[in-house]
Amino acid sequence: MRVLFLGDVVGAYGCELLEKRLRTLKKQYAADVVVVNGENSAEGNGMLPSSVRQIYDSGADVITGGNHSLRRREIYKVLDEEETLLRPVNFHANAPGKGVCVLDFLRYCFAVVNLQGLAYMVDHHRDPFAAIDEVLAGLDTPNILVDFHAEATAEKLSMGFYLDGRVSAVIGTHTHVQTADERILSGGTAYLTDAGMCGSFDSVLGVKKELAVEKMRTQLPTRFENARGQGILWGCVIDIDEKTGRARSIERVADRVE
Amino acid sequence: MRVLFLGDVVGAYGCELLEKRLRTLKKQYAADVVVVNGENSAEGNGMLPSSVRQIYDSGADVITGGNHSLRRREIYKVLDEEETLLRPVNFHANAPGKGVCVLDFLRYCFAVVNLQGLAYMVDHHRDPFAAIDEVLAGLDTPNILVDFHAEATAEKLSMGFYLDGRVSAVIGTHTHVQTADERILSGGTAYLTDAGMCGSFDSVLGVKKELAVEKMRTQLPTRFENARGQGILWGCVIDIDEKTGRARSIERVADRVE
Amino acid sequence: MRVLFLGDVVGAYGCELLEKRLRTLKKQYAADVVVVNGENSAEGNGMLPSSVRQIYDSGADVITGGNHSLRRREIYKVLDEEETLLRPVNFHANAPGKGVCVLDFLRYCFAVVNLQGLAYMVDHHRDPFAAIDEVLAGLDTPNILVDFHAEATAEKLSMGFYLDGRVSAVIGTHTHVQTADERILSGGTAYLTDAGMCGSFDSVLGVKKELAVEKMRTQLPTRFENARGQGILWGCVIDIDEKTGRARSIERVADRVE
Amino acid sequence: MRVLFLGDVVGAYGCELLEKRLRTLKKQYAADVVVVNGENSAEGNGMLPSSVRQIYDSGADVITGGNHSLRRREIYKVLDEEETLLRPVNFHANAPGKGVCVLDFLRYCFAVVNLQGLAYMVDHHRDPFAAIDEVLAGLDTPNILVDFHAEATAEKLSMGFYLDGRVSAVIGTHTHVQTADERILSGGTAYLTDAGMCGSFDSVLGVKKELAVEKMRTQLPTRFENARGQGILWGCVIDIDEKTGRARSIERVADRVE
């Protein structure tokens, strides 16, 4: 089976890029299933029912999240009800929503787990290593993709090696910049430190560059607006042997839209 | 002029990789000058006179540093005396060493600036935006490479856009994982969020993966050892029009050593 | 001269406590001048023209701030125009407002400096040690109080010792809990690590305890409301020899309102 | 029953202060049991068998720790073997030692729990709220003191309120500066945000002030040495009704040694 994974969708423009390009990409990469991180898909941050709807309508099968998943209360009901809309599984037990889903493709099943890192993140969630151990103990399929939403490269690589041979893929998100270190680890797990984002390329993580520079330079409160212009859809395609759950290949995706 | 830049050299094994491969890479990419970040070149962290010597002997013209530059007191005298050994320019005025050097190639000059970011870094150094403004005001050549040693992608992209059109290249270091976002910004500045490292590929930032995973998973004190095995030399080559200082191209380098 | 200093005023209830008690305290402690930290005086965080007005009307001569000073844009104009409304002096040069004021009491002058720390604070402002050196070089009076708004006890004590003999008092704010380490340092500077706050005593830093506990326990987004009930006005009184600027005494104030 | 609690003992000088004063203090406050935080009792940081021995020999019944508990490998065996030497209970299950002990006084039992906070702490340990719930479920006595080793006042107050009515006392440690907010919470739990330290008073958290100031001011690597001179033993005495576990009173202790 082939999975197309796309990184953090940023704002209305990111959603438009998906509308425009996702079906083509799915075909081009012969993907059976599409997983998209949507934690920043609402304008102004977080997720809204409308941004999530737009991502599903563009062809996503599963939507993952991250540290911004719970920013907007309007999404809580959808997080509770929609089986394939995930937030990090190591959030507190009281958090709305869930962090794991299993898709049944008849011939095989495919599980997606959303997990969040701790290093340099503001909030203090449950240890992701203990959390993923518990999740894996409860899963019946060998075909498992983990979206590890984290900042530090050391934490992401550590999770990759920790899960090597136990899941099909560990794909990082959150930094909005794609890394160039895709590989199949020795145990058969596909790994990429960060998938990157879907949004304006000529921007700072999707935000208008002038605003981001000014904020960074002065440390003064700044109202962010998302940029448009050249677009990028960053992600990867993983080819999984669905009988064993081992990855055969991982290829980076960087789809530029002028 | 063509500049070969290599990211954080990790330990004795990283130095050996340079010894083995740097001259070949320089030839292969027709580089006129070689800049290497050596902040982790000593075993156990930081830089030592011996590790710095080994990097120079392998063909480096300039060695930059970062948050680990001052870990070892043995290097302080060399930092003070060696013109082309840099530490971040925005360290405190009392710090040993310097953060800028200018190489005179007769037909043109080439300046290297080492700068450190603030986001998620433990120490609180001088604002890098104010610091680089001062440095640039004192430089006579348009051919300038900035090694921006920083963690957060937003801070690195912001620095890239801030310096666009004012320097030839802004190359990030510190995360030890190469990013795939190389580009020439609209003002003519070459940009890459992180060059990556030179060290063991099958490792966590150069450290033995078992040790790094255990530390990350348990948060218990762990003595790190560097890994060997498959090596990677990660960096980039920038082609600069030395009359204007504008970059013509930037190409990522990922030299695998089995 | 005698200075009454009160720590971070929290919300409408904190302002009410000042209205009710400040004139009495001023008389009780025979204070010549009153300095109040108002960074949290608006409901929901930051400062508003109305909360600042209420603090002045209650008898404050100078209002200082901190990391929340610029949360509300409505206060920017007042920060620019009102001579005795301060924000940390080591904010970026582009920030609205100023960080120093000098009151002329004919027989002597009295300066207040607002300064912010770096350790554990989210934003990266200018080095407070360099900033205060510059400020002091420009002040003509020996009677100087520094409100050092900072988190880490080590940074606050370091600033106290650094300024010992150069200012009359270094009083910490920001943690909202009064410390019990008031003293006159060997050079004659009065010091207190944290003055504490003015707000509801049976609360978490002024916030309703149930909400704060839930947020801390679950790390989930929580809308904070300020508590009422028992009140506390925490601060200190410093007696300064206005001919030398040396402090004669520092006494903690903890005024409970049932 | 009456408990004397003393905060973080700093280095050889802190241990000497205990030798000199602890028995007198125990008598003076008519304490039945003495609990001392010893996480910094070794010169140069952490705990050593010798520093722990010195604290026991001075009269401590229980020694607690914190983020520095595991700095020195020499203490691991003692942590495993000594029933009354604690490290934070929410460290990883693989950590040496334990975080709870119960003393049997025949007429009643008394439990001490060592717990660590997360906010602003470098390491990511288990959620202290979940951890303490589990610990309390396993304790048979109502007489329970929690040493909550944490930085942020909000986290410490939240823990106090969370445990109000469930334990006899929540006493904070780690900042090395005593706070002035001792109180009996409405459910009968004694609370103090920070007990303070045992070490040199004219110092930065026990460290020579010149060294600490220089480090803070320049952010350059600095080798710390502990200060001597005037000493302080900071802590508190809690009077507990051992039939109910409710605290009758809490009084701050600040014993100055010239």
Ligand SMILES: [Fe+2]
């Ligand atoms: Fe994101």
Ligand SMILES: [Fe+2]
């Ligand atoms: Fe994120």
Ligand SMILES: [Fe+2]
């Ligand atoms: Fe490095």
Ligand SMILES: [Fe+2]
């Ligand atoms: Fe680094």
Ligand SMILES: [Fe+2]
């Ligand atoms: Fe405050």
Ligand SMILES: [Fe+2]
């Ligand atoms: Fe504050």
Ligand SMILES: [Fe+2]
């Ligand atoms: Fe301590």
Ligand SMILES: [Fe+2]
């Ligand atoms: Fe500590």
